Structures are given as structure tokens and as C-alpha cells.
């Protein structure tokens with residue numbers, strides 16, 4: 001699914017109104033009905049619904065929802081923020097419809113003292129500001145938001161929690177952003193919902209389709225993609241009946257050192273389960289029997305050093321190279337990594353200690369085969385490019401790194417992001433906090449390597465690998481719980497994940 005800025009979403013709204021065609025007021029009614037249907041199944045008519053309403057279309061949505069909920073026999077009260085402006089257009093029509101319906105108590109709030117008396121079971125509906133927010137909240141809106149945030153009541157935000165910008169929140173005042181328990185957002189997730197520091201504002205968010213015009217969505221350009229099943233299933237060519245192991249490439253994995261051979265085992269299994277034809281795992285001498293026993297499907301190339309990576313085999317047979325998990329930072333290994341980069345001609349995926357070594361001198365990134373992949377977690381990313389003030393800035397740095405060095409940068413976390421040298425940015429939609437567990441990233445490196453070795457184009461390989469890794473984690477968590485999930489479970493469920501994407 002393409003993701004858009006709030007400004008672009010307003011353009012798609014306009015396109016829908018003109019080309020469906022549908023009247024603005026009817027599109028608002030449609031959006032409101034989606035929210036009302038959601039509310040009816042979550043709350044009971046014992047609970048009062050208190051609507052906080054702002055001056056724009058977000059307020060207009062809230063007014064329409066209040067009328068619909070009153071028709072569903074909910075007790076609804078409306079508090080319109082008096083900012084000295086008259087309601088106009090569809091919000092004004094919805095105000096008059098409420099007056100005519102006569103079921104909902106209507107009040108205006110012009111100062112904080114007029115905040116209503118509340119019951120703990122009251123549900124607050126936030127229709128103060130949505131995607132039309134132009135500046136941080138201050139004055140009365142900020143005070144009302146502050147008051148709502150102090151109270152224990154359940155809060156449902158319509159479209160966007162009031163005060164949160166749809167994309168960049170640098171310079172926003174976090175004290176005056178509404179903290180919702182649920183955010184019901186229209187048609188597309190907003191980009192700011194994908195950033196960890198905003199979870200306390202959005203709460204759980206859900207996308208409600210409102211039938212925006214497919215033509216408008218298609219013609220609006222966007223470099224940002226929220227990766228879902230339909231984006232991934234088209235990336236896998238069918239395995240031809242006459243295919244043989246050579247068809248699916250030969251991966252070279254360089255991983256592990258004394259005390260960290262588990263990283264090699266996990267990455268090897270991930271790689272093999274991703275459908276590579278052949279895998280050679282290159283390990284220090286002490287790792288030989290570990291790999292032969294734990295992963296009999298892999299061939300082993302043995303380093304002359306007992307404990308660490310110091311040399312690599314002839315590169316000719318390999319269609320992709322993965323390096324990093326558990327290799328350590330010793331001088332010998334650093335030197336060997338540099339030599340490998342000088343010689344390699346097939347796509348590489350670099351993770352963990354390989355990235356820590358390269359962060360000493362980013363000049364090495366220029367020497368990587370084109371479209372190689374860096375797969376840092378936030379700590380490794382910081383070592384590469386320095387501190388970031390917030391997730392927006394981190395993403396900007398990620399995109400710049402990808403462009404400047406002609407590499408694909410995968411920044412791992414919840415909603416892992418992938419930046420490509422041509423300026424595209426992907427956010428992954430799968431995965432769960434159970435995957436924040438040792439070895440989970442090693443497994444992912446193996447999966448990426450497996451897909452690269454199969455000669456799937458590198459950007460597609462990373463997007464698919466991250467999606468499948470998260471999906472396997474979700475399937476595993478459904479059976480084993482997030483708490484008990486370990487990296488090996490992700491590998492065990494990878495087959496089921498592949499079945500889901502066809």
C-alpha cells in the first residue's frame with residue numbers, strides 16, 4: 001500500500017469528491033459511519049459518549065458520528081471548542097443536522113473551566129484536529145488536550161490524535177498532543193504512526209477504509225510503501241518443475257566466533273528455509289562440528305583460525321554473500337572483511353559486527369557491490385551515522401545513507417524501514433514485540449541472504465525477507481505467545497509464512 005502525506009491525502013479526498021463523484025458531506029457521512037460501526041461493537045449503551053469537536057472537517061466527522069451513535073441509542077454529548085470562528089461547510093451542516101435530530105446535548109467550551117463533569121466510564125471521542133493540523137497546539141486546545149490526558153477515561157481519536165502531525169513532529173510540543181487508547185484512521189496509516197515515540201499518542205491504531213477513489217490513489221506519486229501481503233506475493237517467481245539446486249543459487253555465509261556459533265546456526269537455517277539452492281557457512285575451526293551437527297544441510301568452509309574469521313574461500317561459486325552475525329571485532333577479522341569487500345562482486349548483506357567494523361570508516365561502503373544491503377538495528381545505525389533526535393530524523397539519515405553510498409539500508413525495529421538508493425522507503429507491517437529476542441536479527445540476515453542467493457533483486461529480497469520474517473514471528477507468537485517466542489521459532493514458522501504469500 002502506498003503511504004501519503006496528509007497534504008496528499010487531502011488531494012485524494014478532493015479527487016474522490018470530484019470524480020466519484022460524491023458530495024463532501026456524503027464522504028464525511030461514509031467516514032463517520034465506519035467509526036460508528038467500530039464504536040458500536042466496542043462499547044455499551046451504558047457508557048456516555050463525549051465528543052470534543054474542533055473547527056474543521058475532523059470536528060465535522062465527530063458531529064456526524066455523534067448523530068449516528070445517538071440513532072444507535074447511545075447517550076452522546078458534544079463539546080464544540082469555541083475558537084472564535086463559525087463552523088463552515090460540512091461541519092456546519094452536521095451541526096444543524098444534530099440540532100434537528102434533537103437527541104444530543106450540544107455545548108460550547110470557550111475556557112477550561114467549562115470542561116464537563118465526567119464519569120469514569122465515559123468514552124471520549126477526539127474530533128478536535130485531524131490531518132489539517134498546521135501547527136502545534138497552544139491555548140485552549142492545548143489545555144483541553146492536557147485535561148483529557150490527565151483523566152483515566154478511554155479515548156478514541158478520529159483519524160489522528162489531536163496535536164500529532166502526520167509526518168514530521170520535530171519541534172512539536174509533546175505535552176499538548178492527545179494520548180488516545182485507540183486511533184481510527186481513514187484509508188491510510190499516517191507516517192508518524194510508524195514511529196516508536198508516537199505510540200503513546202496513537203494507542204492501538206486501525207485503518208478504516210472510506211472508499212477513496214482508486215484513480216486518485218494511483219495517480220498520486222509516493223516513494224513510501226507500507227509493505228503488505230499483496231506487495232510481497234508478486235515478488236516470488238514460481239519454482240519451475242525442472243529446476244535444480246543450481247537454479248536457486250549458492251549462498252556464502254560468514255558468521256560466528258568463539259562463544260557465538262549460535263548466530264551461524266540461526267542465520268544458516270534462515271538462509272536454507274528461504275529457499276536457497278546451496279549454502280556454504282564459513283566458520284572458525286572450532287565451529288566445524290557445531291555447524292555440521294546443527295545444520296547438516298549446509299557445507300562448511302573452515303577458517304585457518306580456531307576462534308575467529310580471518311580468511312574467506314574462493315568467491316567464484318557464490319551468488320550472494322552474507323557477513324556479520326557473531327564475527328566479533330578483532331583486527332584479523334576487520335582485515336579479512338576489508339579484503340572481502342575489495343574482492344566481492346555479488347550482492348552482499350552486512351549485519352551486526354560487520355557494520356560495527358565499517359562504522360569506523362564509511363569509505364568502505366563505497367567499495368561494496370552495488371545494491372548491497374546494510375541491516376543495522378538502531379544501536380548499529382547510531383554507530384554508522386551518529387545520534388538522531390527522533391525517528392523522522394533517523395529515517396532522513398537512513399535515506400541519505402542509502403543514496404550517498406548506493407546501498408540498501410534496512411533499519412530494524414517495529415515497522416522496520418528499508419531505504420533504497422533510488423529514494424524509495426518501505427515500512428514493514430508484520431512482526432511483534434516477541435521478536436525482540438536474541439538471534440532474531442541473525443535469522444533475518446539468513447533469510448535475506450537466501451533470497452539474494454536465489455537472485456531475487458536485492459531491494460525485493462529485503463522487502464520480502466523482512467515481511468516473511470515478521471509474518472513467521474506473528475504465526476509463531478499465535479501458537480507460542482510473544483513472551484516465549486525465541487528466534488528458532490521464527491525459522492520453524494517460515495514455511496507457513498511462505499505458504500501465506502503463495
Ligand SMILES: NC(=O)C1=CN([C@@H]2O[C@H](COP(=O)(O)OP(=O)(O)OC[C@H]3O[C@@H](n4cnc5c(N)ncnc54)[C@H](OP(=O)(O)O)[C@@H]3O)[C@@H](O)[C@H]2O)[C@@H](O)CC1
Pocket residue numbers: 010013014024027028031054055056057058059061128129130131132133134135136137138141158159160186210
Ligand atoms: N476532506 C474530506 O473530504 C474528508 C476529510 N475527513 C476528515 O477531515 C479531517 C481534515 O479536516 P480539515 O482539513 O478540515 O482539518 P482539521 O484537522 O479538522 O483541522 C483544521 C482546522 O483546524 C485549524 N487549525 C489547524 N491547526 C490548528 C492549531 N494548531 N490550533 C488551532 N487551530 C488549528 C484550521 O484553521 P487554521 O487556523 O489553520 O486556518 C482549521 O480550521 C481529517 O482528519 C478527517 O477527519 C473525513 O471526513 C473524510 C473526508
Ligand SMILES: Nc1ncnc2c1ncn2[C@@H]1O[C@H](COP(=O)(O)OP(=O)(O)O)[C@@H](O)[C@H]1O
Pocket residue numbers: 376377412413414415416430431432433434435436437438439440441442443444469
Ligand atoms: N517490537 C518489535 N516488533 C516487531 N519486530 C521486532 C520488534 N523488536 C524487534 N523486532 C525484530 O527483531 C529483529 C531483531 O534484530 P536484532 O536487534 O539485530 O537482533 P539480534 O542481534 O539479537 O539478532 C529485527 O528484525 C526486528 O525488526
Ligand SMILES: [K+]
Pocket residue numbers: 058126127128129130157158159160161162
Ligand atoms: K482527532
